[in-house]
Amino acid sequence: MLTIGELAAKTEVTIRTLRYYDKIGLLNPRHYKEGGHRLYQKEDVMRLQQIQSLKLIGFSLKEIKSLLDKSSVEQETLHIAIDSKLAHLKEERNSIEKTISSLYHIKTVTSNHQNIDLRLFCFVLYSLLWNEREKHSQSELFIQSFTEEERKKLDQQYFTLYTELKYLAAKDLSPSSSQARQLYSNIQDLISRTIIEDKFSPTSLAISNEIFNPFTEKELRFLKSLPEHQKDQS
Numbered sequence: 001m002l003t004i005g006e007l008a009a010k011t012e013v014t015i016r017t018l019r020y021y022d023k024i025g026l027l028n029p030r031h032y033k034e035g036g037h038r039l040y041q042k043e044d045v046m047r048l049q050q051i052q053s054l055k056l057i058g059f060s061l062k063e064i065k066s067l068l069d070k071s072s073v074e075q076e077t078l079h080i081a082i083d084s085k086l087a088h089l090k091e092e093r094n095s096i097e098k099t100i101s102s103l104y105h106i107k108t109v110t111s112n113h114q115n116i117d118l119r120l121f122c123f124v125l126y127s128l129l130w131n132e133r134e135k136h137s138q139s140e141l142f143i144q145s146f147t148e149e150e151r152k153k154l155d156q157q158y159f160t161l162y163t164e165l166k167y168l169a170a171k172d173l174s175p176s177s178s179q180a181r182q183l184y185s186n187i188q189d190l191i192s193r194t195i196i197e198d199k200f201s202p203t204s205l206a207i208s209n210e211i212f213n214p215f216t217e218k219e220l221r222f223l224k225s226l227p228e229h230q231k232d233q234s
Contacts, residue, residue, distance in 0.1 A: 001031065001039040011048055018048075026065050027051060057085045102128035105148075109155045117166055123214035124159065154194060161187050162214060169222040175229040184226040 021027035029038040
């Protein structure tokens with residue numbers, strides 16, 4: 001016979017769970033020793049294994065209790081539960097694979113930067129994980145199709161340009177300076193290679209999401225002022 005602690009260790013089920021199973025009548029020990037301590041036999045261990053197996057494929061404890069009162073169950077009942085569990089696991093697997101891919105992606109994007117702006121980093125990672133790109137592609141911003149490697153290179157370039165923009169804005173550099181004008185030109189060139197239709201300003205991607213973007217108010221003012229100063233110098 002096994003004590004409740006020994007059974008918990010053997011089956012990796014917590015003592016608290018075993019006590020709860022006893023309370024609801026799902027797994028009652030066959031014997032009690034002096035002091036009311038539970039003692040479990042081989043049959044109890046087998047029943048616990050059945051409980052764990054049925055719980056794994058999605059049955060509730062109430063359903064498990066009803067099923068274990070029978071010696072057999074219809075195939076359809078089990079197959080429905082199995083199919084439901086499989087669908088859930090596949091969905092989880094897809095989500096995990098997407099997260100892994102996104103983490104590799106952001107690692108590549110930031111690989112050329114010793115110090116990384118946290119706001120910009122979180123913006124890019126959030127966009128990767130929560131499908132901001134897909135939302136853009138379904139809206140008026142028509143993003144061209146790129147391979148994963150091409151997308152990484154483009155994101156690296158965007159990350160570098162936006163990091164530079166933050167640096168220039170922090171230095172209070174004039175939007176009409178040569179550095180600012182070159183930055184504007186580089187952003188414009190990159191967006192022209194990313195957007196199918198040429199009717200959007202170079203700041204479209206950066207400010208299209210008014211709720212969540214990688215820039216402070218100061219940086220946005222600097223960014224939005226670049227086109228006007230570009231015109232003044234042309």
